[in-house]
Amino acid sequence: xxxxxxxxxxxxxxxxxxxxxxxLMLNSYNGGLDFKIDHFLLFLSISATSASxxxxxxxxxxxxxxxxxxxxxxxxxxxxxxxxxxxxxxxYFFIFISNLSxxxxxxxxxVHILLYLYSxxxxxxxxxxxxxxxSLCAVVILIPHSYSYTIYNFKxxxxxxxxxxxxxxxxxLITLKREIIKDMEDIEGDRKIGSHTLPVVIGLRITKFFTAxxxxxxxxFLILCFTQxxxxxxxxxxxxxQLVVILLFCYQLYFSENQQNFKRISNLLKIQFLLAGIWxxxxx
Numbered sequence: 001x002x003x004x005x006x007x008x009x010x011x012x013x014x015x016x017x018x019x020x021x022x023x024l025m026l027n028s029y030n031g032g033l034d035f036k037i038d039h040f041l042l043f044l045s046i047s048a049t050s051a052s053x054x055x056x057x058x059x060x061x062x063x064x065x066x067x068x069x070x071x072x073x074x075x076x077x078x079x080x081x082x083x084x085x086x087x088x089x090x091x092y093f094f095i096f097i098s099n100l101s102x103x104x105x106x107x108x109x110x111v112h113i114l115l116y117l118y119s120x121x122x123x124x125x126x127x128x129x130x131x132x133x134x135s136l137c138a139v140v141i142l143i144p145h146s147y148s149y150t151i152y153n154f155k156x157x158x159x160x161x162x163x164x165x166x167x168x169x170x171x172x173l174i175t176l177k178r179e180i181i182k183d184m185e186d187i188e189g190d191r192k193i194g195s196h197t198l199p200v201v202i203g204l205r206i207t208k209f210f211t212a213x214x215x216x217x218x219x220x221f222l223i224l225c226f227t228q229x230x231x232x233x234x235x236x237x238x239x240x241x242q243l244v245v246i247l248l249f250c251y252q253l254y255f256s257e258n259q260q261n262f263k264r265i266s267n268l269l270k271i272q273f274l275l276a277g278i279w280x281x282x283x284x
Contacts (some may be wrong), residue, residue, distance in 0.1 A: 006206070007072050008058055008083065011053035016273045017140060020171065023280025024144040024164055030156065038098045041274055045094035049108055052108050053085035053115035057078050059102055061120045067189030088112065111136060124195040126202075130179040138172040149205070170242075172274060174216045178269045185262035208253060215250060219243070236281045245272040 021043060029035055058065070058072070059080035065072075091112070095105050114132055123129035142164055183190065184204055190197050199207045228240045236279040245268065252265045 003245075004075055005083075008055060008075060008080070009087075010054045012270065014047055014050055014269060016277070017050070017137065018043065020048075020141060020167060020273065020277040020280065021144065023277050024141065024167060027163060027280060028144050038100050041094045041098040042100060042143070044105060045091045045098075045104075045108055046143070048087045048091035048094065049111050049115070050140075052084050052091060053119070055087060055120040056116055057085040057123070057199065059084065062188065062191040064195065066192050068186045069193050070186070101266060108145075108177040111139075124190075124197065126198040126200075127277050130176060130183070130198070131180055134172045136177045138168040141168040141171045167276070169221060170218075171273075173214060173221070174269055174272055174276075176214055177211060178266055180207060180214070180263050181253075181266045181269070183207070184256075184268065185259050188259075204257070211253060212250070215246060219246060222246075234279045234282055238276070241275045242272065245275060 025033075025039060058075075059077055060082075062077060092105075092162055095108060114136065117127050118132050122132060144164060180198060184199045184207055187197070187199045187204065191200050198210065202210075210258070222239060222242055226235070231233050249265060249268055249272070252268065256262050256265055
């Protein structure tokens with residue numbers, strides 16, 4: 001039961017996001033930001049909100065998950081909806097016991113609304129649902145920036161030289177690739193339930209071409225960042241490992257045609273997330 005619970009809230013995805021989140025917070029602390037328990041409470045609220053998003057998505061995707069053979073055995077609609085409301089309440093509990101401003105309450109509420117609308121309807125439209133998930137992921141990565149902007153001097157603000165913005169953009173692009181790959185992985189089930197995801201609408205071949213455009217943007221941004229940042233060992237290793245994973249992804253994407261292939265390259269993107277976060281914990 002515990003194993004199924006962890007699957008239902010996508011524990012690995014939450015862990016990867018938390019890994020990068022705390023890596024960026026660590027850089028903020030090194031820059032002069034003082035640790036406060038509110039930072040941890042906010043992270044717990046975000047985690048509970050994300051978990052509730054996965055749970056409500058499981059609830060509305062029961063039919064398609066069964067068709068795609070991704071349904072979590074032993075769990076049913078009652079479990080998903082009850083667990084959703086529990087995590088929904090928990091996300092607000094952490095905000096209420098903290099000293100965080102009312103602005104964060106509004107942010108959490110907005111995220112809940114978007115996640116619910118995504119699961120209910122928006123995920124079935126090409127790119128709209130994908131864009132929502134990618135944007136929310138990027139927003140989570142930018143939260144440490146909201147704490148540290150008073151510490152750093154941003155009079156000469158430069159996107160390329162801003163660690164938080166760079167990671168947010170990378171997370172957006174990596175998540176966009178993964179969302180598209182997941183849609184390709186689920187194309188048969190989505191087609192049967194009448195979902196209009198990108199692969200269903202334009203086919204796998206053109207979807208791969210669109211993904212290649214996203215990859216090209218990612219590589220251009222990667223090169224731009226590399227040429228504009230100080231030449232340190234950490235930076236070199238970051239850009240090298242990212243480029244290697246991207247090229248491996250391209251190779252596997254070209255030859256992928258079935259659900260198993262797409263699942264494998266989806267997992268490769270989790271490795272890319274992990275490699276992106278490791279360098280945040282290693283001193284320059």
